[in-house]
Amino acid sequence: MSNEVPLLAARALTKAHGRTQALRGATVELRAGEILAVTGTSGSGKSTLLHCLAGIVRPDEGSVVYDGRRLDQLPEKQLSELRRTEFGVVFQFGQLIPELTAIDNVALPLMLAGVRRTEAHKRADEWLERFGVRGQEELRPGEMSGGQAQRVSMARALVTGPKVVFADEPTGALDSLASEQVMTALVHTVRETGTTVLLITHDHQVAAYADREARLLDGVVRQDSVDLEVAQ
Amino acid sequence: MSTRHILLGLLAGGPSHGYDLKRRHDERFPQARPLAYGQVYTTLQRLVRDGLAEVDGTDSAGGPERTRYRSTDEGARELAKWAGEITPPAPFVTNEIFAKVVCAILASTEPADYLRAQRAAHMERMRQLTAVKTATGTDLATVLSADYALSHLDADLRWMNTTAARLTTLTAEVDAA
Incomplete structure (x- = not known):
């Protein structure tokens, strides 16, 4: 393990959904600029861990520290502002807005942040190009393939220049070739921008795109992965 | 070959x-x-x-x-x-990992520890192969060769996960024999 202060750290998180205990003391750290894969079987608590780390839900116990700030104690308004400016999220099913074209979907977070439409479209267009989906600007989500839609979702997650991207099974609905294209585009882009990524996946081949793996078993993180720095 | x-x-x-x-x-x-x-x-x-x-x-x-x-x-x-000619799909491949798990049970050592370490080594190899295939300018022959190895390592890993989840039953079965 590096001695570097982590950008995002969760310690001893517990979280229950009704009577289901999703997290039972999960501890995990993300270093700036790394891609961390969180793996585990269905129901192991992966998505709950992502939601806690991204400030989408608050843990029952434990702490989440992002860049020196306790996310779990931040008032809702500040938390929401931080999520909007510093974090990007990609889900299994892109969750693009079906009525909007690809370019409008990507431009939307910028326009919500007050960027003018022309400028927002220009920047959105650059991000569509980075993800290899230029030429599909005017398509609506229903007219795109799953892989195209997911690359548009990634462009939307990165367009505001977030420090951390949370990706929850981003290739879960894709075939292996589309999955490879989406992951390659994501990895190349975040390596260029230095964005930190938390990647939730149950697929080993997807996890292999990450620098490290943290495995969740029944709500607890197993630290049995070979650390790249040690392995090299 | x-x-x-x-x-x-x-x-x-x-x-x-x-x-x-x-x-x-x-x-x-x-x-x-x-x-x-x-x-x-x-x-x-x-x-x-x-x-x-x-x-x-x-x-x-x-x-x-x-x-x-x-x-x-x-x-x-x-x-x-x-x-x-069809290459015979090998249904009973020699499986050193399984042999080690059974021998660990026979020797009363901890097969779960071995499986975790083996799993980490497999993941590390998969990361190396993925880095090779995603490097800029990699030719398709290299990508396809890496994919072949990745798919096999992935199959091993899935097998190891299921085996790890069933160690209690396997231990009872091996001990009873």
């Missing part, structure tokens, strides 16, 4: 000498173990003995004399037959 058939395949494109065949093999199958020169020459001699290849001539452009080989019609038929 049948070196003789692969050499016949490379000769299908036209006459070639041993040095060139070795170089083309290593380029064409980037993740495979490189062919040794000795193996190339021995195999070529056997192909000639069996009537599947023959000497086409010699080259000595500015260097040592090299024998050029070409495929015979019989060689072409043999190649087509081999390339169309």
